[in-house]
Structure formats: C-alpha cells, structure tokens
Amino acid sequence: MLGGFFAGVLALIQGFFTTFSFFFKRKPTIAYPSVKKQHAPRFHGLHELRRYADGKERCIGCELCAIACPANAITVIGAENTPDDRRSPGERYAARYEIDELRCIFCGLCEEACPTDAIVLTPRFEMSDYRRGSFVYAKDRLLVPPDAGVGMAPDERPNGIPADLGSVIEQKSTVDIEEGYSATWRGTILKTERKGLAG
C-alpha cells in the first residue's frame, strides 16, 4: 500500500515537472494574420488563367478542365476567334470561364487536363468573402492581368514525391476532342518500382 502511495506521488511529480518544462518551451504557433506561413510551390490554392508571352490567352475553350473536374466546379463557354479580335492563338477562346471556388476541392485535375497549361493552381489561399456569389470566380479575377506577366507555370513546381517511393515518369497522350481538334494530355504518373509496392 505504501509502495502504491510513493508510486502515485512520483507520478504526480513527473506530471508537474512535464507541465513546468513545457512552460519554457518554444511555442509552435504561427501568429497567422500578421505572420504568414510560406506554402510549398506545389500547394493547391486559388486558380489562375495564364497568358502567352505575347499577351494572348492560353485557354482555347476546350472544356477539358470542366470535364475533368470531379466537383463540377468549372463552367467554360467557348467562342470563335475572329480575325479582328484574336484572344488566343487557336481558333477558339473561352468567352466565359467560371470556377465556383466553394465547390472546388483543389485537386488540381483541371491543371493536369489542360492541353495548353492555361489553368494553374497557385499557392494563394486567402479567398474568404461575405457573399456566396462572390466565390464564383470569372475571367475578370482568374485571368492574369495583361500587365502582370504570364502567370505561374505548372512546370516550375517540384513534384514533391519522395525519391524512395519510385520514379516519376511523364506521360503524354493525345486526345481527340472534336473532329479536327486534338489536345495533348500531359500528366505525371508514379511508377512504383520499390520492392513490395510493384504491381
């Protein structure tokens, strides 16, 4: 009985020592609004529609992103380029391009589906607002402004897969969208060569 008493007292002292030593430890909290954490470049955040170096829009209005989207968050309505008003180098451009950021699950499949690397997920993540409607981002907010460069390239990102899990190979395939149109599907797949994972 006495042994139990001393064991109990010892446990108490250990507990008090633990909390007291934590008192002096470094606190891991980041004071968020004043200090912002640097996200990885591959972070999946708010979308962006890129431009070519000459200022033309990359988006050709093919709607592949809308098809790939698992959350049905993307609406694309394409239109024909006319000789007087060429928005994109191809024949078509996106007359309307809308993403409902409340539906979006930020999976990045739109980015992978895009044949022209037009839609890109940026590391921006602060998009809180007061009205539901304001979460539907149209071209006015998605498209990189003409004077702000071309936007973020998806290739600039590290793929972030640990080396010991296998190697990453790039796969390209060509998809026929409509008669006379083809698009390149380009994505990365993970080849699992490591022992036990293969197959």
Added chain:
Amino acid sequence: MLAALSLDVVPLWVVVLAKSGFVLFVVVTTFAYAMLFERKIMAWMQLRPGPNRVGPWGLMQPAADAAKMMFKEDLTPSTADPFIYRFAPWISLATAMGVFAVIPFSETSGGLWSIGNVNSGILFVFALTSIGVYGISLAGWSSGSKYPLLGSVRSTAQMISYELAMTMSVIGVLILAGTTSFAGIVHAQAKWWFVLPQFVGFIVYIITAVAETNRAPFDLVEAETELVGGFHTEYSGLRFGLFFIAEYLNMIAVACVATLLFFGGWNPPFGLTVIPGIVWFLLKDGFFIFIYIWLRTTLPRLRYDRLMAFGWKVLLPVATLNLMVTAAIVAFGG
C-alpha cells in the same frame, strides 16, 4: 498608507468606506489580471501563446472580456425561480468579496493594512466561504433544469466534505499561534513559518482549498464534460460574470489565507526587511495562485466517488491526526 487615513477628524464610516473602495478596486483588478495570468500560464504549459491580440501581450484582454460580458443578453429560463435565480450570483460575489474585509495585507508602524482588524478573522473567513455555497447551490436549484441541479448537489456535498478537512488542517496553526486573529498568526511566524511545523496541515489545506474554490482537478461542480456548465449552465451575460468573478476572488482569497497561515504573511524570508511587507505578501499570494493554475493544467478531473472517498477517507483522517499530534506536542512538549 491605509492606516494613515484613520485620523480622528474623519468619521469612522468614511474611513471604512474609503478603505473598502480601495481594497475592492485592487482586488477586482487583481481578479482581472489573475484571469489573464491563468490563461497565459495555461497556454504556455500547453504550448500555445495565449491571449495576445488585445493590447500589448494581450494586457487589455480582461477589459475586452468585461465589455463582452456586459453586452451579452441576460437570460432567465422560463422554468427558473426568477427571484432566487437573479439573487444567487450576488450571494456568491458578496461572500467572495467579504473575505477581503478581514485579510490584513501588511503591517507598518501606522498599523495593520486591513479594512477591519477582526480578532477572529479566520473564523469570519470560514463562515463567509460556507455561506458562499448557498450562491452556487441556490443558483443550480433555481435554474429549473437538470444539469445545474446536479452541479449544485455536487457542490453542496463537496463543500461539506472538504470544509471539515480544511478546518481541521487550519486548527493546527491556530494551536501553534494561540490566536485566531490573522495579525496574531503572522506575528507568531516571525521566526519560523508555519509551513515547516505544519507541513501536513499545509498540504491538506492546499488540496482542500482547491476543492473549496471548485477549481480543477476538483471542479466537479462545473464539469463541462458531464454537466455542460454545472450550476451556471443557464446563466449568461453579467450574471455569469458575477460567478466568474466570485470564483477567482475565492481563489485569490484562499491564496491570501494560505499566505497568512503558512507562509508567514508579510514577514520577509531570511530577514530581507529592505523589501516592504506588502511586496512579500503579494509575491507569496502570486506563488499560490501560480500553484493553483499549475495544478489545473497538470491534473485531470477526479471521478466523483473518488473525490468523496479522498475527502473523507484520506484528508479528514490525516488532518485530524495532524491536529492531535500538534495538540499533544504543544500540551506536553512546550
């Protein structure tokens, strides 16, 4: 300073009123910062930074909390007994504040730094804290819902069982000092603090004081995991704030009493008389408050039957034994 006010030309009631106002102001300010102190210390022990948004280092947090508390809606449930429901928080608050009327904070050549120098201060304190139970149990009963009622039943049972052991633990000190006045007890500790000869009594007092103030790990009365909010579940706004103030004032009060009874009150340790007594008193008081917060962060809440068993089967016998041994030594030895 306080004693200097008692000039013959000023009527007594003015002096008492002025002293009360001053002490009340100091005590309520201490409450506000004790709350911030607790939140900060708890946060640091849990690897969080704690309140730091309002003012530098969160120092204006108590003011923000008070403003929030005042502007919240004050609800009375339709099943409640309206008069008792509204009156109960005031019982808690009044008894918690009343304790500070007899606590001497320091002593100078001008006299004792207290509102009233009662010659049986410790009895007055115990009497008031016993009445304080009514605030909690009436609040729970008059809310007219089940969780507050359970909380108030628990509170009553807990208070009765722990107050016995607490009183027993204190009697040892009273025997050694030969007086029930706080000033006399502190004077008796000029050479040795009573924490040394009354170490067992000290430990029992510290434990029972936590139970008495309904703080973790003995906060069964407001155990939010079982009883939502315990006796104050139905309270909101300012009335909830009154209970909150009362709880913290009780904590400060038991820390003051512990300082007076066991840590030599305003007596400086190692003859360091350079530092005035009030500073020593506040340091010791702060030390005890820190201990209570430390306890809260470290220990999980007790199960209710174990709480009762601990009170009746461990603390009460230990305190009684301590009392008997002390009495025997004083009677036959000295």
